[in-house]
Amino acid sequence: MDWLIPRLLIAAVTALVVGFIGALLAQSPVMGALAGLAAGFGAIAIRDTLRGYRLIEWLRGSLDAPAPRDAGLWGELGYRIERAVRSREQSAERER
Numbered sequence: 001m002d003w004l005i006p007r008l009l010i011a012a013v014t015a016l017v018v019g020f021i022g023a024l025l026a027q028s029p030v031m032g033a034l035a036g037l038a039a040g041f042g043a044i045a046i047r048d049t050l051r052g053y054r055l056i057e058w059l060r061g062s063l064d065a066p067a068p069r070d071a072g073l074w075g076e077l078g079y080r081i082e083r084a085v086r087s088r089e090q091s092a093e094r095e096r
Contacts, residue, residue: 007072015040
């Protein structure tokens with residue numbers, strides 16, 4: 001669970017920075033800040049979706065290649081799945 005705190009901090013900092021930029025650029029600071037916050041969270045959601053999609057594509061394949069090496073949640077999930085698959089393959093090989 002080492003990925004949770006950095007993930008939340010990155011989301012908060014991104015939202016605040018983009019919200020601040022939106023407030024500076026817009027005619028209405030409140031609407032600009034809200035638009036900036038939405039854009040910041042949208043960018044984070046897109047990045048997260050792309051990382052998840054890469055893992056799903058790896059899972060749909062032959063699993064011969066290493067799992068995608070991402071940081072945080074998706075990297076940890078990919079690593080653990082890959083380790084379980086390799087362990088099962090080794091068990092099956094030993095039984096043969």
